[in-house]
Amino acid sequence: MTQLLLIAIKTYSESVNNIGDIVGYFPDSWVFSPKEIEFFDIVKVAESKEDIQSKIPIIKSLTKAATTEWTDQEPEGKAVWQGEDKQYRDIVTNPKYKLCLDKGVIKETYSKTLDNTATITTLSTLGSK
Amino acid sequence: MAERAVIVDPDNGAGTDYTSLSAAEAAEQTIGADLVTDTDNMVFNCRASSSTDDTTVVDFAGWTTSSAYDIEINGNQTTGVWSSSIYTLSLTTIGVLLTLSSQYITATNLQLSLSDNDWGATIAILMSTNNCKVISNIIRYTGSGSNRVGIRNLVSSTIETNVLYGFDDMAILNTGYSGSTSTVFNNIIADCNIGVSRGGDQTVTAVNNVCCNNTDDYNGTFSTFTNNASDQGAGEGTSGIDISATWDSTCFTDTDGLGPDWSIQDVDSPLYDVGTATGQPTTDITGYTWVTDDIGAFAWQTSGGGVTIPIMSHHFTKNIGAR
Numbered sequence: 001m002t003q004l005l006l007i008a009i010k011t012y013s014e015s016v017n018n019i020g021d022i023v024g025y026f027p028d029s030w031v032f033s034p035k036e037i038e039f040f041d042i043v044k045v046a047e048s049k050e051d052i053q054s055k056i057p058i059i060k061s062l063t064k065a066a067t068t069e070w071t072d073q074e075p076e077g078k079a080v081w082q083g084e085d086k087q088y089r090d091i092v093t094n095p096k097y098k099l100c101l102d103k104g105v106i107k108e109t110y111s112k113t114l115d116n117t118a119t120i121t122t123l124s125t126l127g128s129k
Numbered sequence: 130m131a132e133r134a135v136i137v138d139p140d141n142g143a144g145t146d147y148t149s150l151s152a153a154e155a156a157e158q159t160i161g162a163d164l165v166t167d168t169d170n171m172v173f174n175c176r177a178s179s180s181t182d183d184t185t186v187v188d189f190a191g192w193t194t195s196s197a198y199d200i201e202i203n204g205n206q207t208t209g210v211w212s213s214s215i216y217t218l219s220l221t222t223i224g225v226l227l228t229l230s231s232q233y234i235t236a237t238n239l240q241l242s243l244s245d246n247d248w249g250a251t252i253a254i255l256m257s258t259n260n261c262k263v264i265s266n267i268i269r270y271t272g273s274g275s276n277r278v279g280i281r282n283l284v285s286s287t288i289e290t291n292v293l294y295g296f297d298d299m300a301i302l303n304t305g306y307s308g309s310t311s312t313v314f315n316n317i318i319a320d321c322n323i324g325v326s327r328g329g330d331q332t333v334t335a336v337n338n339v340c341c342n343n344t345d346d347y348n349g350t351f352s353t354f355t356n357n358a359s360d361q362g363a364g365e366g367t368s369g370i371d372i373s374a375t376w377d378s379t380c381f382t383d384t385d386g387l388g389p390d391w392s393i394q395d396v397d398s399p400l401y402d403v404g405t406a407t408g409q410p411t412t413d414i415t416g417y418t419w420v421t422d423d424i425g426a427f428a429w430q431t432s433g434g435g436v437t438i439p440i441m442s443h444h445f446t447k448n449i450g451a452r
Contacts, residue, residue, distance in 0.1 A: 005152055011159045016191035024151045024185035031141050033148055039156040053222040059250055096190045098224070 001028040002049055006041040006101055011096045021097035021109065025052050043101060056098050056107045057101045060088070062120075065073040080120060133157065134172040137216075142178030150202070152174060152186035164193055171200045175216040175239065182219040190230035196260070200231070204239035204266070209292060209414040209427055211267055212386065212391045215240060223247050223274070228255045235262040243270040243277055252278045259309070262287040265426070267412040270295040278302050279321070285309040285315070285331075288316065289410045290426040292391060296321040300343075305331030312340040313338060315410055317391045317425045323348045325357075337404040339370060339391070339425035356404045356425055370424065372399045392427040400425045 007021040023040065026032075027049070032042060045052075060082070063075040080088040092115035100109050110116045135146040137153045147153035153173055160432040161167045171192075175183070194200060202218045220226040226241055241253045253268045263280055268291060270277045279293040279300040293300040295317065300318040303311055307330035315337040318324040324340035327333040327349030334353040340346035346359040348365070354366035364371040392415075393400050402421040412418050413428040423429050 007147075007155065011155050013159060013162070013191060015153070016158070023155050024149050026149075026290075030148065033141055033145050035146050035156060036148060036152050039159065040152065046436075047340045056222070056224060059252060094229075129150070 001044050002026065002052060003028060003030055003032075004043045004045055004052075004101055004106075005032070005036065006043060007097070008039065008041040010039045010103075016094055018100065018109070018112070020100045020102060021095075022099040022101060022106070023097060025049060035090055045101075045106070047106060052099065052106055055106050055108060057083065057110055059091070062088070062089055078120075081108075081116065083108075083111065090118050090120060092116055131168070132170045132172055132294070133161070134174060136181070137173055137175040137410055138178050139181040139183045139216075140177055140179035145178075146273065146332045147340075149183050149185040149375075151187045154187055154189055158191055164200070165193050165195050169200060170198055170318045173200070173238045175202065175204050175218075177205075177214070177216040177398065180214045182217045182350070183221050184221065186220060186224050186226055186228075186232055187218070187307040188225075188228040190236055192231035193235075194231055194233040196233055197344065199233035202234065202236045204225075204288045206238045206240050206265075206267055207415055209265075209392060211240065211269065217242055219244070220253075221245050222252070223251045225255045227253065228257060229263075230257050231273040232258050232260045235264060236266060237262075239266045241266060241268045246273045250276050250278075252281045253275075254280045256280065256282045256284055256286045257431040259285040260290070263291060264288075264410070265290045265412075265416075267291070267414075268293045268300075271299065279318075282311055283309075283329075284311075286311045287314075288312070289314045290412075290414045291316045292414065292426050293317070294319045294321065294389065299323040299326045299348075301325045303327045303331055303333045303349075304329035307331065310334075312336075312408065313410060315404070315413070315424065317427075318343060318346075319389065319391070327351050334408070336408055337367075337422075339372070339400060356424060358400065368405070370399065370403050391425060393423055393425070393429040396429065398429070400427075401429050 003026045005023045007017045063076045063077045078089040091111045095109040137147050137150050138145040141148050195364045222245045268279045276298050277296045278298050279296050280421040281302045300321040309331040311333050313335045319342045321343045324346040326345045332352045335351045337356050339358040341360045356368045358370040358372045359365045360373040404421050404422040404424040413425040417428045419428040
């Protein structure tokens with residue numbers, strides 16, 4: 001069992017977070033402070049800490065060469081996240097909290113922003129890890 | 130103007146406001162995120178009354194601050210040597226441990242630990258907004274993963290008197306945009322792939338740093354690069370200090386097995402009084418005010434007070450000349 005500390009009505013802030021965002025996850029034995037109990041929702045889930053961590057998407061910095069000729073220009077770079085389908089997608093808006101509890105299921109939050117849903121084409125070797 | 134101070138203690142000891150820094154950040158932001166309008170200074174004082182680590186990642190995003198109304202994140206390290214009994218922000222998987230996404234945040238006297246064995250980009254401190262400071266922290270990586278970075282700086286910032294070690298990639302990576310200006314002063318970096326790196330287009334001043342046992346101590350072009358020590362060849366940059374022959378047990382000890390100690394043991398240390406006072410931080414990683422122009426994160430601390438004969442002799446030689 002793991003305890004999730006979730007954004008609640010008292011800690012909701014438009015454009016910063018969403019209700020249900022996971023602020024932290026703690027052992028079943030963790031004792032929260034009175035302020036935490038006041039400001040957050042605390043939910044127990046069956047998943048272990050490792051199970052929860054495994055749901056955080058892999059983030060990578062990718063680069064794209066401007067030319068195949070020798071140049072002093074820096075290659076174009078971008079940050080991407082990898083979804084469960086192994087596709088890499090642009091990170092246009094970085095969510096403050098990477099996971100949320102949505103209808104009892106722990107999910108990543110990158111896809112909640114439409115800006116972050118465009119897939120990009122990469123070399124096939126990228127998807128191997 | 131008021132100071133809003135809260136206590137973060139994972140052990141929930143007497144007086145605790147929050148048991149994690151991430152909870153403190155989120156809740157206090159709801160109480161008042163616009164410190165300028167409220168004319169407040171926000172202070173997060175972190176401790177661990179029974180030595181439990183804080184294992185939550187934190188992103189300080191969504192605050193309105195200024196140079197007058199800022200945020201301090203204060204740990205309780207005071208020795209510059211790793212301790213298992215004080216507050217530690219710890220990450221055992223991939224990710225970014227502490228992100229500074231709002232301006233005018235100072236992170237000081239913290240211990241930050243990365244220890245995963247995984248694959249994927251992982252960073253101890255990500256500085257993504259201007260005018261933040263990372264001062265007097267101990268930052269380490271003890272796992273066997275790849276692509277681990279201590280401090281990744283994308284903006285104008287100050288990085289001073291920190292100790293960083295064990296990063297398989299880079300300890301301090303500056304990759305800011307053109308026009309951003311950063312200072313990297315009096316840090317000690319060891320056992321990394323690259324010590325201090327400057328990429329991108331930003332202006333980086335690197336002064337009084339000490340790098341040792343890294344694959345590459347300094348990488349890239351710095352706008353100002355003086356009084357930095359390296360154990361690779363004859364020193365690097367202006368007034369570079371060659372510590373390849375003098376880097377020995379007198380300045381690198383680990384007597385308790387908890388962590389290396391790079392404090393200056395005596396006036397014979399190669400780090401003693403070989404730096405420049407220009408831009409030198411006021412105090413070292415232990416809070417001690419510099420007397421001599423030592424390099425690295427530690428000032429030489431005279432134990433008995435007063436000026437000893439070896440120090441007088443050293444000053445005579447340095448400032449007047451050998452006879």
